Each structure stands twice: as C-alpha cells, then as structure tokens.
Amino acid sequence: MSSNKGISNNQQRVDLDDIPLSQRLTNPRFAKRRSVRSDDSSSDSESDSSSSEDDVPLAKRILPIKKIIKQDTVKQETIKQETITQGRIRQEPSKKATVKDESDSEDDIPLSMKKQLKEPKAEPMDVDKPSKKRPATSAASSPVKREKKVKKEEDDPDLYKWWEEEQLPTEMEHDDSVKWTSLQHNGVLFPPEYVPHGVKMKYDGKPISLSPEAEEVASFFAALLETEHAANPVFQKNFFEDWKQVLKRDPKNPKITSFEKCDFRPIWEKFERDKEAKKLLTKEQKMKIKQEREKAEEKYLYAIVDGRKEKVGNFRIEPPALFRGRGNHPKTGKLKTRVLPEQVTLNLGIDAVIPEPPKGHKWAAVVHDQTATWLATWKENVNGAIKYVFLAATSTWKGQSDMQKFEKARELKKYVKTIRANYTRELKDKLSEVRQRATAMYLIDRLALRAGNEKGDDEADTVGCCSLRYEHIKLEPPNTLHFDFLGKDSIRYQNTVQVDTQVFKNIKIFKNQVGEGHMIFDRLTPSELNKYLNNCMKGLSAKVFRTFNASITFQQQVDLLTNPDDSVPDKLLSYNRANREVAILCNHQRSASKTHDxxxxxxxxxxxxxxxxxxxxxxxxxxxxxxxxxxxxxxxxxxxxxxxxxxxxxxxxxxxxxxxxxxxxxxxxxxxxxxxxxxxxxxxxxxxxxxxxxxxxxxxxxxxxxxxxxxxxxxxxxxxxxxxxxxxxxxxTKNQATDKEENKEVALGTSKLNYIDPRITVAWCRKNGVPLEKVFSKTLMDKFRWAQKIPKDWTF
Structure with missing residues (x-):
C-alpha cells in the first residue's frame, strides 16, 4: 500500500485489495482475531479512510462477534539462536471426477516434521562422549540428505521439464483441443477376489452359515463394529437393506429379518486376531509381502504419452465396501459393489496395444479420445458418480493445469478493483436479479464462500453461497449476519460478521420474499454467476476468486508475521500461522484428534x-x-x-x-x-x-x-x-507443541495443496533461508516442481 506525502493522514485513500483478507474476515470457530483500532491512523496496515463508507477498509466494517478458540496454550521460551508438452489442456468436469483428499495423508506431513515426531531419543549415557554414528542434530542433517534426493530426482532423464520450455500455455482451456497424439497404458488394477474366511456370525444367538457373497458383505460391517459408523442408525439401516438383498440371491442363506438379532462380533474378533498376527510378522515377511504387492502394481505405475513416461495416479479400482460418506450423508452404509472390467472404459491411442482384462472378462469399451486426459472411467453404484483414472499430480498435464490455475488467480489482481466497484454499485440496483448477484459476489469475495449448487434428496444437504436457504442466515440489526450451514464435505460453517449496511438490507429483503426452507438467492444460479464473472474477466469463476483470496491472504500474512532475524523454528511457526489464516478463511476444518492430548x-x-x-x-x-x-x-x-x-x-x-x-x-x-x-x-x-x-x-x-x-x-x-x-x-520442540495446539481443529494441507500458490512458499523459503522440505512434503515437492524455478524476487 502506498501513501502520498502531500496528503494528510485523514485524506489518504485505502484500496480494499490492499487490506489483508484475513483482517477483513472472521471465523470464530477457530481463532480470535486481532482487534482493529479505528483511531490508529498511523498504522501501516490500516490507513485512515476517505469520507466514503464504501472506501472504508473491510477490516473496519467486518468485525468478529464470537470468539471460541483459545489462543496459544503453550508458553514460549525466549531463546535467541542463529539458527509445466506444449499444447493445450482441458480440465475434466470436477463434479464427476473423484479426487482423493490428500489433506490427511501422511505424505502431507513435511519430512522434517516426521523426523521430529520420532525424536529425540534422549540417551544421557552418551552425552559425555562424542557421537560418531549420527550428526549433531537431525535438523542440521535432514536438509542436506533431502536436497541430495531432490537433486537426484531432477536429474532423472525421463523427467520432462515442461516449465523450462520457451513457450508456456498462458491460460486454462476447456475446449475440445487435442491433448495428445499417442497414449499407451496398462489399464487399471482390480482388487483381488474375495476369499471366504468361514467364521460364523450369530443370529438370534446361534451360529449361521453364509454364502461367500453374503459373508463378504457381513464382514464389511463387522470390520467397522467398534467405530462410530456401526453405531449410526442410518448406516445400520442402509447396510441391512442392501445385505438382505444379497442374502436373497442364494437360497442356502438363512432368513434374516432383524438387525438387532445379528451378532457380528465373531467376525470382528477374527479380524482383531489377524491384526495382532500381522504385527508379529518378521521384517523379512513384511518385506516379502511388500515386494509381491509392488510387483503386482509395477506395470500400472506409468503411461507413455507422446513418447514421454508419465506416472499414473489412482490406477487401483476401489474394492467393494460400505459407503461412508462425509457428515450426515443419507446413503452412508450402502453397499459399494465390486467394479468389473465390463463396467470400465479405457482411453488409448489408436495404435496402442489394448491391455488384457482379467481372465473371463472384457472391457466395456476402448475409445481413442484425444481431447480427454483421462485413462479409464466407470460409474460407481452408490451415487452414480463417474470415476476417472488420471495421470498423477506430478505429471505434465496436472502440473500445467496447476500453474494455469494459479496464473489465472494472479491475473485477477488486474481486475479486482473494478469488479468490486461494480458489485458495490449494483447492491442498490432496481432489479432484484442484479442485487442478488451483487450481494452473492460480496459474500463470495469477502467470506471466500463456494458458489454452491442444488442437491438432490439422496445427497448430503450441503450448500454454497447461491444455494443458501432462509434458515442458514440469521439477522441481527443493525448489520450483523450469523451464518450456520453445511459446506462441502458436510463441514459445518459457522461465522458471525458485520457487513455493509446495504448487504444487510438486501439479505433481509430476500429472506422476506421467500420464507423458511427456500433459497435466499432464488433468482441466481452458480452457472449464471460464473457466466457474469467470465464477462468481467475471461476464465473468471467463483473458484478463481477463492484461489485468489487464499493466495493473496497468505502472501500478506506470511510477509507480516515473518521476522527475518528469527530462528528457523520461529519462521516455520509464522509460516504455519499464515497458512492457518487461509485455512480458516476457506473453512478447512477438522475434528480434534482423539489422541491430541x-x-x-x-x-x-x-x-x-x-x-x-x-x-x-x-x-x-x-x-x-x-x-x-x-x-x-x-x-x-x-x-x-x-x-x-x-x-x-x-x-x-x-x-x-x-x-x-x-x-x-x-x-x-x-x-x-x-x-x-x-x-x-x-x-x-x-x-x-x-x-x-x-x-x-x-x-x-x-x-x-x-x-x-x-x-x-x-x-x-x-x-x-x-x-x-x-x-x-x-x-x-516447544514450537512444535504450539503449532500442533493451534492446528488441532484446522486442516492446513488442503489450502497448501489446492489454494495457495506454491511459488509464494518457494520464494518465502529462499528469502528466509528455510529449506523447502521443511514446509513441503515429498508429495508436494514432486507436485510443484514447476514452482521451484521462479526468480528470487517473485511475489503473488
């Protein structure tokens, strides 16, 4: 933010996009916000506003009302130490594709953090003798080893460094352009056939014999017996209905009519014994099992695209199981049936060798769609969702897609002032359709809400901005809104904010026009909103706004919180705190682990x-x-x-x-x-x-x-x-404790994986002398190789 020397403090004008988004937002479920001093005209982050209310920084208009989570609970001790083929890309419909959530994966944990979790091994009997077998500290040795490993990967002759090409794609394309000329892969890996274990469950106190198919489904439930799912009445009901249909397929199965008379514990106990036996396996036995698994998977790991070797992502077909879903999903407990080759369509080059399906089976179809980036597809039975197999996150296609996504968000910086000025003016428009659109854009911009779409009766009741209903927003005069609804993945969004007076008036009018159970923005759909946004800037959508706000917030916060003179642990704590601001903004919650304490x-x-x-x-x-x-x-x-x-x-x-x-x-x-x-x-x-x-x-x-x-x-x-x-x-270690306490209900991985431009992290690490592997896991290091070739002075 700049200031003119010839203008007095009370005449200085502040642009909204110069205000850190985290200072304009609040999510009391997670963290207390810093109080905003309206009388501090000398603050660098908050200069005095102009006379127009619309020019007042949102940090002074949207204030926190509720404060739930406590601040740092671990007291800090002060110890000062020096311590991207050329060609265009098409993105497949994301609502059909199933994307694995990697936020809870162990690979999302930075390598250095994994090591910290295993150490230190305090051995006082060795303190009086020099160590010959290990370096002085793991913190000092880990970066060196990691850098060598990364260097070795970068020297891989099969690695296509598309980001070093002179001409890079400048924007994401959704047309039917040709994405490849030759494509060869080995299809998908099916789970092994079910092998009956023969353990009899009980019905009405008596052991019963089941057909292999019925035994398999019963075992799905038994495996979850001591979990919250098995205790869920909806889960029980859906499972029992589907299981009864399976039982009817074989007349030898007993007639089972009451779920309450079923005792799955004998099967559960068998699984527990299996777990204990697995723990007792020798290192050699475990290694043999691992090698056998790797050998079975080996041929599916890579595809050849235009002569390049590219890693395949999710090539494994999910085994049959009981659907769990997220939150209070109405279909939780239903049977996910076994996927057969007859359901799977492969996408291959016209001259490619068609992989052999499992013996006795055939593929549903083999197509040669050069405009598509998927390798295989099928439909799952529970929700009717289309599943796809794509190349891995480290592939050229995915890397180009990621870079273009963040470049599009970065491009928004040129248009955001005009867009904000337009929707602010349209808040008072005479047409209700225009006012609804402007109000929704205000909420999407200020609160980083998803656009949302309508859900069917057989889907979880999750909503976004355009599908908010009467009951999801409560009004508190003069200008306070209380939000409470289920967002994506059934994660509850609770927030209380003070908004622009005209926004409050509009929400009140919209609610009065519809009533309980009806959508507040009844004249607006996500597609209409995104069509309007695309007219404002080519390729702009509500999702781009969300990515932009996440990245700009992170850039501002990490610069604000990082002290160049701090030690590496302190800088890492500042980095994670900035990341947490973005997670809070995007409502990336998680339940505190049962083992947190x-x-x-x-x-x-x-x-x-x-x-x-x-x-x-x-x-x-x-x-x-x-x-x-x-x-x-x-x-x-x-x-x-x-x-x-x-x-x-x-x-x-x-x-x-x-x-x-x-x-x-x-x-x-x-x-x-x-x-x-x-x-x-x-x-x-x-x-x-x-x-x-x-x-x-x-x-x-x-x-x-x-x-x-x-x-x-x-x-x-x-x-x-x-x-x-x-x-x-x-x-x-104290910083690690503080970090874990602050992050116990916040998922940092999703924002780092999908919403924060990785180049911000790379530039920050270089500027502050922090090894990149300290904040990026191996998964992210591989996924964002393209981001590691930026100039030292790069900023979002």
Whole structure:
C-alpha cells in the first residue's frame, strides 16, 4: 500500500485489495482475531479512510462477534539462536471426477516434521562422549540428505521439464483441443477376489452359515463394529437393506429379518486376531509381502504419452465396501459393489496395444479420445458418480493445469478493483436479479464462500453461497449476519460478521420474499454467476476468486508475521500461522484428534527428556569450571524436572538400554546364522546386559551429586556446544507443541495443496533461508516442481 506525502493522514485513500483478507474476515470457530483500532491512523496496515463508507477498509466494517478458540496454550521460551508438452489442456468436469483428499495423508506431513515426531531419543549415557554414528542434530542433517534426493530426482532423464520450455500455455482451456497424439497404458488394477474366511456370525444367538457373497458383505460391517459408523442408525439401516438383498440371491442363506438379532462380533474378533498376527510378522515377511504387492502394481505405475513416461495416479479400482460418506450423508452404509472390467472404459491411442482384462472378462469399451486426459472411467453404484483414472499430480498435464490455475488467480489482481466497484454499485440496483448477484459476489469475495449448487434428496444437504436457504442466515440489526450451514464435505460453517449496511438490507429483503426452507438467492444460479464473472474477466469463476483470496491472504500474512532475524523454528511457526489464516478463511476444518492430548503430553515428555539431558551436561560443566554455574545461561534450574519424574525417566532409560542390547544381540545371531557361524549364547547376552546394570548404578550415583565428573576427552568448549544444541532442540520442540495446539481443529494441507500458490512458499523459503522440505512434503515437492524455478524476487 502506498501513501502520498502531500496528503494528510485523514485524506489518504485505502484500496480494499490492499487490506489483508484475513483482517477483513472472521471465523470464530477457530481463532480470535486481532482487534482493529479505528483511531490508529498511523498504522501501516490500516490507513485512515476517505469520507466514503464504501472506501472504508473491510477490516473496519467486518468485525468478529464470537470468539471460541483459545489462543496459544503453550508458553514460549525466549531463546535467541542463529539458527509445466506444449499444447493445450482441458480440465475434466470436477463434479464427476473423484479426487482423493490428500489433506490427511501422511505424505502431507513435511519430512522434517516426521523426523521430529520420532525424536529425540534422549540417551544421557552418551552425552559425555562424542557421537560418531549420527550428526549433531537431525535438523542440521535432514536438509542436506533431502536436497541430495531432490537433486537426484531432477536429474532423472525421463523427467520432462515442461516449465523450462520457451513457450508456456498462458491460460486454462476447456475446449475440445487435442491433448495428445499417442497414449499407451496398462489399464487399471482390480482388487483381488474375495476369499471366504468361514467364521460364523450369530443370529438370534446361534451360529449361521453364509454364502461367500453374503459373508463378504457381513464382514464389511463387522470390520467397522467398534467405530462410530456401526453405531449410526442410518448406516445400520442402509447396510441391512442392501445385505438382505444379497442374502436373497442364494437360497442356502438363512432368513434374516432383524438387525438387532445379528451378532457380528465373531467376525470382528477374527479380524482383531489377524491384526495382532500381522504385527508379529518378521521384517523379512513384511518385506516379502511388500515386494509381491509392488510387483503386482509395477506395470500400472506409468503411461507413455507422446513418447514421454508419465506416472499414473489412482490406477487401483476401489474394492467393494460400505459407503461412508462425509457428515450426515443419507446413503452412508450402502453397499459399494465390486467394479468389473465390463463396467470400465479405457482411453488409448489408436495404435496402442489394448491391455488384457482379467481372465473371463472384457472391457466395456476402448475409445481413442484425444481431447480427454483421462485413462479409464466407470460409474460407481452408490451415487452414480463417474470415476476417472488420471495421470498423477506430478505429471505434465496436472502440473500445467496447476500453474494455469494459479496464473489465472494472479491475473485477477488486474481486475479486482473494478469488479468490486461494480458489485458495490449494483447492491442498490432496481432489479432484484442484479442485487442478488451483487450481494452473492460480496459474500463470495469477502467470506471466500463456494458458489454452491442444488442437491438432490439422496445427497448430503450441503450448500454454497447461491444455494443458501432462509434458515442458514440469521439477522441481527443493525448489520450483523450469523451464518450456520453445511459446506462441502458436510463441514459445518459457522461465522458471525458485520457487513455493509446495504448487504444487510438486501439479505433481509430476500429472506422476506421467500420464507423458511427456500433459497435466499432464488433468482441466481452458480452457472449464471460464473457466466457474469467470465464477462468481467475471461476464465473468471467463483473458484478463481477463492484461489485468489487464499493466495493473496497468505502472501500478506506470511510477509507480516515473518521476522527475518528469527530462528528457523520461529519462521516455520509464522509460516504455519499464515497458512492457518487461509485455512480458516476457506473453512478447512477438522475434528480434534482423539489422541491430541496424549500427543501434546508426549511432546512435553520429550521436552523434559531434553532438559534432563541438559541438566546432566551442566553438571559436567560445573565439574570442569565452577564459575560456569554463575553464568545465567548455564545456571538456570530445570524447574519442571520433578524428582519422581526423574526416577521414572531413568528407569525408562535403563529399560530402553536393555531392549537395545537384546535387539542388537538378536541381529548379531541372525547375521551369524546367515554366515553359518556359531551363535552367541545366553551367557553372552547376560554379559552384555551388564552394561544396562552399570548404567542404572551410574544414574543412581549421579542423581545425588551436584557435579558429574566428565571423561578426560570432554572439554568446556564441547560441553557448551552440546548444551547449545540441546537448547535449540528444546526450542524447536516447544514450537512444535504450539503449532500442533493451534492446528488441532484446522486442516492446513488442503489450502497448501489446492489454494495457495506454491511459488509464494518457494520464494518465502529462499528469502528466509528455510529449506523447502521443511514446509513441503515429498508429495508436494514432486507436485510443484514447476514452482521451484521462479526468480528470487517473485511475489503473488
């Protein structure tokens, strides 16, 4: 935002798109918003407005009413450390395609975070000797290893670096242009046929025999017996109705009429035994199973497109199961039947070799549609949705599509002032259709709502802006709106905002015209809205607005929150906080994990284990130089290390040492057996276990001493360096705890995967010296390779 020196503060004019969107919005379900000082004319983020109310920054007009979630619950300790083939692309209809939600995938967790979750292993018995087997800290070593891996992937000769071509596509095309000239792939992988287990469930207290087909469906329910789904009456009803139809297909099946008389527990117990047996498999057995699975999948992994090797995405056909759905879906519990080759259509090059279908089957059809980017398609039975197999997220087509999507959102910056001015003027238009459109655009822009579409009676009652009904918005004079409805994926949207007075008047009029159960914007459809937006800017839609607002908000927030002088853990915390602002804006919620409190407690134990390690190092430091005890940075007591906790921790250390010795002993014997050498005896193990007894005795003696005599090779400089490294790990672990507490009800992955331009992250990492793998998982690193070739000064 710029200001003119010749204009006084109270004359300065503020453009709406210069105000961070997160300051214009509120979602009280997640976080408290900063209060806005209307009298602070000197603030950089909020200059004084002009006399027109329409020019007042929305941050001063849309204010938070409810505040539900608490702020940081983990107190921070201040420790300063230096610490894109050429050609055009067509996007398939997204409402038909099933897109896997990767937000909860383990691959969405940054590599560095996965490592942090497994460490630290506090081993005080090693603190007094230099480490030869591991680097000083995992934080220092991880980026190096990761960079080498990324470099190796980029050097892959099969990798087509389309983003380095001189001519790149400039916009997303939805026409029927040719997307490829040759296409070869091996079809899809079907799940294995069902193998009956023979375990009898009970009906009315008596064991019953079922046909394999009926047993399979019963097993679907049994597997979910101890979950919320099995307790859901709608799930039970839908399952039982479909199961009864399956039972009728074989006259040998018993007549089952009452769900309440069914006892699936014997089958559930069989599955539990299977789980336990799986845990007991040896490493070699698990590796063999993995290798067999990989061998079966190998030929489906890649397709050849115009001579290029491209990775295929979801080539596996979903196995039959019980449909779960999201939220209160009316079809939850219905049977998803097995997909057969006769239902699957393949898309191949005209000269391509048609893959063989499973024995005894044939494909529904083989087409040669060069205007389509799907490889296979079929219709599932529950919702009648069309399923597609596409190339993977790392493919050329998907990468080009992603880049064009974000470029289109970035292009909106040139038009957004005019669009906002137009819909603001049209809020008072004489035609109701125009006023409804303008009001909806206001909400979509300001609250990042989806456009929405009408749902059938057999679909979950989810809505968007255009399909909001009378009951979804409550009015509170003079200008407050209370939103409460189910959004995409049945995620509840609750928000209370103060809006422009004319918007409030319009909503009131629209509600009075329709009544309970009817749509507020009864003269507006998503297609009409998007058609109007396309006239404002070619390719503009409500979704583009959502992507634009998410990216611009993230750019503004990450710049505002990041202090260049902060340590890497602090910068990462700032990055995640900016990401959270976008997740809140886009209503990307999740339920707090049932194990959240346990996880936070475990992190707390890790922090205490590190403090214990630091305490031992300090005692050794005092033994070498008593004056060090007077220095504040070394004299601070470990206040939360209670005597009882220390005793319990030391018992755990000794036990872990015993387990480590036994594990090493077993591996040694395995190696000796492989080499046909005599194995170590029980006496050898007993001798080795003496080291654990010695550790126990040493810890017991040291607990009573103010000083611990270090080994002769240990120096003051080495101890100071080790203490500093422990300090860094404590600080990083505390930041991790804060981050997890703040994110317990917010899903950061979806916005990072779909809505935030990845180039913002790449540029931020370069500017702040943060390794990209610290914020991008391997999945995202591969997906957004094209974004990693931007100039250093790039901004959204």
């Amino acid at each position: 346990q996880m936070i407690s475990r992190i707390g134990d890790r922090i205490r284990a590190l403090k214990y390690q630091r305490m031992k190092l300090r005692k050794q430091l005092y033994a070498l130089d008593a004056k060090m005890k007077k220095k504040p940075e070394y004299a601070e007591p470990e206040s939360d290390l209670e005597e009882d906790w220390i005793k319990e921790h030391e018992k755990e250390l000794v036990q872990k040492e015993r387990e480590r010795i036994k594990s090493r002993f077993e591996k040694q014997n395995e190696k000796l057996a492989a080499e046909k050498q005599p194995k170590l005896t029980a006496a050898d193990l007993k001798e080795k276990l003496k080291a654990a007894d010695e550790l126990a005795d040493r810890l017991k003696r040291e607990s009573k001493l103010a000083k611990i005599e270090p080994k002769a090779s240990v120096t003051i400089e080495k101890l100071v360096a080790q203490i500093k490294k422990v300090d860094e790990r404590i600080y990083a």
